[in-house]
Amino acid sequence: MKQIVTGIVAHVDAGKTTLSEALLYRAGTLRKLGRVDNGDAFLDSDDLEKRRGITIFSHQAALRYRDLDLTLLDTPGHVDFAAQAEQVLDVLDYAILVVSATDGIQGYTRTLWRLLARYQVPTVIFVNKMDAVTADRDQILSQLQTSLSAGCIPFDTQADGGLTADAVENVAMQDDQVLEAYLDQGTLSAVTIQDLIARRRVFPCYFGAALKLDGVDALLQGLHDWTRVPQVAPEFGARVFKISHDDKGERLTWLRLTGGTLRTKDVLLGEQKANQLRRYNGTKYTVTPAVSAGQVCAVPGLTGTTPGMGLGHAPAGPQPLIQPVLNYAVDPQAHDLQVVLAALRELEDEDPQLHVSWSSHLQELRVQLMGTVQLEVLQQLLHDRFHLDVAFDQGSILYRETVTAAVEGVGHFEPLRHYAEVHVLIQPTEPGSGITVATDCSLEVLGRNWQHQVVTNLQAKEQLGVLVGAPLTDVKLTLVGGRASIVHSVGGDFREATWRSVRQGLMMARQQGHAQLLEPWYRFRLEVGQEQIGRAMTDIQRMSGTFESPTTNATTGGATLTGVAPVAEMQDYSQEVYAYTHGQGQLECVVDGYRPCHNAEEVISDRAYEPTADLENTPDSVFCAHGAGYPVKWDQVPAMAHVPYVYTAEQLRALS
Structure with a gap:
């Protein structure tokens, strides 16, 4: 039995959930075909989803078609819930991208395409709603090939049980080596086609109308014929992709096994054990004694797990690309803010992108969201699950900060009987790249342990800019120099020196007009x-x-x-x-x-942010003289540093 995990992704109203229903129905999993607009769709089981008519949470279903055992993960389609959809992509073997024949390729479709490329997910395309009067197969295929990839090739026109000669030729043209072999031999093996699909060189396209079950059988047959089971590691590994709570309030950790076997009572995290393994199909589940590589399960009762976390030998997934852009404050008059905070913390556990923040000084509670639809859903969740009617302000923009030229920052921390100095090179990187951390420092200058301390601390917290105190992004932070004391240096000293070096460098960038x-x-x-x-x-x-x-x-x-x-x-x-x-x-x-x-x-004038007054993120340093530590302002630190600048002004310009 071939086991494949497939996710269905689409722009809202493209018919993603309808296609999921149709696949389950045609495979025999469902006896009755549900409909989103009737509120009886198998995978949109949540009351909130039924009321709004959209998928808000990812859901799991299982189907069998011939010798294909398919785990189907349905994802949210509205752009406000793109972060939840992204969480799922990292555990997929294949994706089905649904495109509406009436709407064509929408903006969010392109966003999903970029995400699928980022996570290197082989993708099959299903063009839905082909029964519409305005649907034009040739036109939508041309749009797919122009906007997404020339490798979007129709696979639903068969000849003698296989692909047509035109389709085979078009497949071969997507890879020079394959084309050369095809011209020599005049044919392509199924294995070669599967390989091109797995390498995202070819994207099989199917056309139909899910609501009328048109084209669904061809898609099922295509998933059977053209997918292959990915290689798995022999040792246990798993990737967490979702956190939820069941109807009894029990916390569930959803994970995909990347290798080995997970058995009941196996230790998963610290001393926490997998006391139960659940295989879900819609809202129902079966308890199984073991889960093998490639399968998906939910483990109740674990704490401290987060989406993207790697367990066992599986590494953690990449940082999510989709980030919220709006900031909302809770109206402090409605409820006890501590009660609201506890509820929001539980929801943040399920969706870390909420970034719930509480300021005891300001008595202010804030969340980060993508848009007004997500805000409305959040309010409804607070009402339905926690019986809280919470109001929010109008929302504000989430800004970011970066640099436009390279700068070398210096941080020095030397109170009595402590010592550390760190030099960090701050360079601008491509938009959307986030923060990358590297080292370019000789072990003779700074020992391996101290370099590890610097790198760890650069990643330990969100680094803030100095214009409005917004998070830093699109920069590369490289350790390039420093000094430790054999007698007095401890790990905490390098934490202080590292954070100060970044802030000092950003202050230099602001002074030079490069922030x-x-x-x-x-x-x-x-x-x-x-x-x-x-x-x-x-x-x-x-x-x-x-x-x-x-x-x-x-x-x-x-x-x-x-x-x-x-x-x-x-x-x-x-x-x-x-x-x-x-x-x-x-x-x-x-x-x-x-x-x-x-x-x-x-914006900078309105925010009136004073970076030197932000004591938790100070750019100033501490030096020692006459047996006592004393503060030194950021602009005086370079002249007093014990290690000379690694880069000259000319070299910094060359690195920008």
């Missing part, structure tokens, strides 16, 4: 009437956005505008669109990452 404030931007698609396109273009320019030349549709009389604009300016624009188009316009926005802030001076 930069970033804000989130939307990539938008705006559909209005042709008579309203002038108003729309004026609005986008007013919002500091840019757009491509508008396209018009002679049949519908509409016009489409695509481009980018700051989230701060566009987040409430949908209400304006609704008003001036009399409900006929449509605005789709997808977060397109961070870019330079369009009104940085205004």
Whole structure:
């Protein structure tokens, strides 16, 4: 039996859950075909999902087709829940990307495509809603090949039980070596085709209408024929991809085994044991004594597990790419904030991207979200699960900070009987790269243990910028120099010196004009009437956005505008669109990452952040003289440092 874990991903309303239902029905798992709009879909079992008609949480189902044992993970489709969808991608063998034939490739479809490429998930495409009058197979295929990959090739046209000659030739053309062999031999083996799919060179495309079960059998047969079981390690390993709570409030850790076998009572984390192993199918589960490599299970009762965590020999997954862009504060008048905090902590346990923060000094409770739909769902969860009616403020933008040129930061920590000095090179990196940490320091200059301390501390907390105190991003932090004392240095000294070196370097960057404030931007698609396109273009320019030349549709009389604009300016624009188009316009926005802030001076002035007053993130250092430690301001540290600068000004310019 071939075991495969497959996830279904799609833009909202593309028919993702409907396809899941159809696959389960045609495979014989379901006796009755459920529908999302009827509220009886097998995988949208949560009451909140039924009320809203969208998938909010990832769900698991199992089906068998011939000798294929398929674990199906259905993911949220709304852009506000992209982080939950991303959590699942890291444990998939294959993905099914659902594209609506009526809507084509949407902005969020492209986001999902980038995520699938990031996690290197082989992908099969199902073009849904082909029964619509406006559906055009050739047109949507051309769009797939142009916008996603030339390797998007129809696999649903068969000849003598296999692919047509045209399809085989198109498959071969996606790899030079395979093409050469194909021209010599005139054929391609199934193994070769499977390999090209697994290497993401070929993306089989199927067309149909899930609601009418059209094309579903062909997709099932394709999953059977063209997937292969990935190699697994002999020793135990597992990746956590989800945390949830069952209807009794018990905490569940969902994991995919990457190797070996997990048995009941095996030790998983610290001294915690897997006291029970559950295999879920929808809301129902069976208890099994063991789970083998490639399978998915839920383990109740564990604490301290988080999505992305590796267990056993499995490494941790990469840091998630999707990050929230809005910050909301809880209205302190509604409830006891400590009660609300406890509820939000439980929800944060399930979705770490909430980033719940509590300031005892300000008596302020905040969460980070993607948009208003997620906010509405959060409020409903607080009401349904915790009986709390919680109000939030209007929300504010989550800014980031970076540098535009390389700078060497110095941190020195030398109170009496303590000693550490650290030099960190801060370099700008590509947008969206986050923070990377490296070392370029001789062991003769700083011992291995101390270098390990520096690297660990660079990763130990969120580093903040010095413009508005926003998180630092898109930089490379490299240990390039330092000094320790054989007698007085301890690990805590290097923690202090490391953090101070980063902040001191950022202050230098600000002084030199190389500190930069970033804000989130939307990539938008705006559909209005042709008579309203002038108003729309004026609005986008007013919002500091840019757009491509508008396209018009002679049949519908509409016009489409695509481009980018700051989230701060566009987040409430949908209400304006609704008003001036009399409900006929449509605005789709997808977060397109961070870019330079369009009104940085205004934001910096309004925030009035004073980095030297942020004592938990001080850029100043501590030196010692006459048997006592004394503080030294950040701008005086380079002149007093015990280790000379590693880089000259010219070298720093060359590294920028």
